[in-house]
Amino acid sequence: MTLRTVGQPVGRIDGEEKVRGEARYAIDLKVPGMLHGRILRSPYPHARLLHVDAAKAAQLPGVRAVLTRDDILRGDRVERRYGRVYKDQSVVALDRVRYVGDPVAAVAAVDRETAEEALQLVEVEYEELPGVFDPVAAMAPDAPLLHEALGKQRNVCSLSTTVRGDVEQGWRESDLIVEETYTSATTQHCHLEPHGCIVAFDPSGRVTVWSGTQTPYGVKMNLAELFRLEPERVRVIVPYVGGGYGAKSHLKIEPIAAFLAWKSGAPVRIVLKRQEVFFTITKHGAVTRMKTGVKRDGTLVARQVEILYDTGAYAEGGPLVAKKAATLAAGPYKLAHVKTESYCIYTNKPSAGAFRGYGVPQVALAYESQMDRIAEVLGMDPLELRLKNVVEEGSRFATGEALHSVGFKPLLVQVAQAIGWGKAEGGTAGEKKAERGGAGDPKAGGTRRRGKGLAIMIKSSNMESTSRCGLQVNDDGTVTVLTSTVEMGQGPRTMLAQIVAEELALPLQAVRVHQPDTDVTPFDTMTTASRSTFFMGNAMVRAAAEARRQLVALASQLLEVRPDDLVVEGGRVSVRGSPDKGFGFGDLARRAREQGSPLQAEGVFEAKEPHGEEPVSIPSFYLVGAGAAEVEVDTETGQVRLLRYVAGADAGKALNPLLAGGQLRGDATIGIGQTFFEEMVFEGGQPVNATFLQYVLPSFKDIPELFDTVIVETPHRNGPYGAKGIAESTIACVAPAVGNAIRRAVGVRLRDLPFTTERVLRALAGLQDGGR
């Protein structure tokens, strides 16, 4: 079948709204009578709450509601504790605060200034407790405990393991064993739109939530449970979302806004200040210990991984991140023996949860750096070592399943080619000399050296999950798509419209995509894990096919011709060979409505469906990514310039190459920030750089002048048109690709992210960094 819209690099369908400044985000919404909510937060990383009194705040003119632990402990409005995995969190702190920024009280007032002033009138007495701020220290037997009441010993929030074969046997079979420790810093998503929501209770007790969330149905279900409501009484509407990257999944600020709205009887809006965003959710810092056994010919035999994810004060989505990472930590290699242990460890820092890459960047740093180490010791080309061991169609993964649609080999070859691998680097001595000549020649007084590096990564999408969608044909011949997939920039509105346009042979402009609204748009598990193209895309193909069937059936009845003799083209259903003989979609929609059966179709896609002979609970698909870097290191300052970067992925099928390329490069750009400088810094549990003035993001000047993408397409048997998700394919490759390039440029191996200029210089100076 020839595709017409799918596969084309069309501009975003939400483009015009966005460039006109008319796209509405949560922070742009207003509801009549709306109050402004503000949150009082703990100044201590760990303290007992002795006394909380908001009486004076409540008396300030303009204040309409205050929320303290008393409301939760004395009333029965909400559950005392909630949490997606473990119920270790409460709407405001009950007995203890566990990180700087932990909500202690909240107020709703007629304007922001009054709310802010009221916060200062809340009286709180704390008794400071010793805190613990890194996961290794937190596991010590005498470390202060954060959640002993939940039975969490040694601050272990969760432990997930994956075992295949027997690593002990693997070590015996190996000629070389390499063991190293790598660390990654805690970072933040830094979506430009802060978390924002408005919550309103109507007199009947129904709740409406307008929230910039990635998980409308998650918020609906979780809020209903927290407030002891039937889920049908909660409606969640999601406008455009100004970036998410995982930070806007499940309950964040909605519970506080909801409580204030209930107590005040008025709609309450909360929009976080930037500093509060840093307190709300982070990406896990991690310590990864990795041991690999390999044969002399470069065949990988066994790998053992222990990861300590620094999950902060509350479990949030942390255990799910760690659980998934446990299955992925050995990397995309054929390994007979694998053992991974993936811990989530509580510390007195903001909670860590989902972040683009979902635990993989922290392990990919280790396994891809270690691949180069092994290649070096064995005297092999790193590309050759990877090609020798990388998984391919049918390979058994660490989980035991047979992999499908994993085009690592063509991807690796193309990415390496794009960076000029083997040219002037990793090539002959003469070539090497040529590259190290000029500015890099020590005799010339130059201080700069160049090198190239490669990396790959694998990540799975959701296991069990469901997408439903609706589609209706309107009287004007246009089609409206009902979907709860959230548009946060990744482009699902455009992608879904392309699918519908393709299936119904319509121009793209004839397809409108409704915003998520749980009263209107059908159930979808969530917009996470790069799942929408695969899940919602499949549901949409099915819905469109059903709509097409209905259109053809009605036309067939009206025209009295067999359905097989009809063609669907240009918004019409007509008799093959007689384009005049037929009906427009609008006509058919009107007639169908008049007949009492409007043209409406539903599509459903579930991951529980059997995948060939595989067990049912395997991941729906794997993201397959690669990266290649060329760097220039200033050996006097430790500054590393990224001269060139290539971001690659196996898309299965790129439904929109323009948007796909944007995903690969954008994903890698966050990786660039996290490779070189992004890090949330804490001193004794106090965040010292939780603002954009101090926590610097990659800018126009930090991206390489040459920034290419490579897309290979190994069709997925269950994907729409063979497509898979791609939006998390490249982030995890940047740090190891850069680290490998630095190693080849100047001979030092960096193991701790970020690779700051100081760390590079210390490594060059042969100094110990952080005692290792």
Place this chain on the structure above:
Amino acid sequence: MARFDLSFPETVEEACQALAQDGSDGRIVAGGVALMILVKHGLYRPRRLISLKRIRGLAGVQETEGGGVRLGAMATHHEVELSPVVHRRAPVLAEATAHVANLRIRNMGTLVGDLCHADNHSDPAPVLLVLDARARAVSARGSREVPFAQFFVDTYQTVLAEDELLTEVFIPPAPPRLAGCYVRFSGHSSIDWPTLGAACMLRLGEDARVQEARLALGSVTAVPQRLPEIEAMLVGQALTADLMTEAGRRAARLVDPPADARGSTWYKKRMVEVFVRRALEETLRRARANGVQIP
């Protein structure tokens, strides 16, 4: 936003009177950039802000008699950066100013405001030190001139009294054959605050020996500092590679930078060593480009 009053006096005298009247409740605001950030973070809660915006005579950049430069309190960074007078008479100041924050902030913030805020990461501050610039401080009690060498007391603290405001900055005429540069190092993103800024001015004789040397560092110490010891060791010498390397080494020994997110004391000392040398090298390169014959 925290609540405060805002007034717009139309003369310096009115502003001084308002400031004298308000005592510690009042505060001068020029562009307001740094101040609004402090207010938004709750680090400063003003009662009354006295704006210089409508005072005629505080705007702009002018050339003074004899070829010096006068910068009014309301001259924005971007005006300084683009000013033909500055490019002619003090080009290194334009060079440093172009590094301040971002273009939007340079369109709002003023050079004088930046100096009064006294953040030690200021890019222009070390340049004003090597330009031997002076500030005019005015109050209801009178007016005085303060050399920038004495202006900064500590980070976020200047010699200005509570009732004083800074109306203008003077840069004296530069002697002939003076070359200079500002080099800046930002270890993280280049849009980040500087880890270090080094300002250098050299006057080289016909024999290419250093007749006069001025060097200052920003960001690595509590206040921007001249390096008189290094200046003294350079004067009378030919600028050889060894001398410049040695100047860097000695400079690193003279400072004791505080460790922070942009580097440890060890690292910052290393960067002082590198960038003092690079500032000298760059100044020499420019002097050559301007026609100084180096044997």
Place this chain on the structure above:
Amino acid sequence: MTLALRVNGQTHPVEVEPYELLLDVLRDRLNLTGPKDGCGEGVCGACTVLLDGRPISSCLLLAAYAEGSEIATVEGLARDGGLHPLQRAFIEHGAFQCGYCTPGMLMMAKALLDRTPRPSEAQVREFMSGNICRCTSYVEIIQAVLRAGDG
């Protein structure tokens, strides 16, 4: 205090408190929600508007300071219903994803093209460097600005 703010060619009398910032006045009083609040401290550029043609961070500018100036926001970029060449180029090149930085990015780019109609790639990077996009790689934005600069 009562201000007469000139925005996108129209004068709006508006009653503001002395402490109010231009961004809040534009968004809350004049319903111009194109400019966004991203960081609140002049770093990200989502709130960029032009003041007499010069880009500024409206999140740090006292509204009273804007009186007497021509304020331009993204809402005034399209003329007579037609998109500005920058707006078209941003769509064609995929120069945004979530779109939150876009109103500021466009105004910054407009200030550049008004001053330098045919900028080089290096000039685009330098001029735009204070505006942050967390979704794209900036490559697409650079391409769009260069394209719009071609006329």
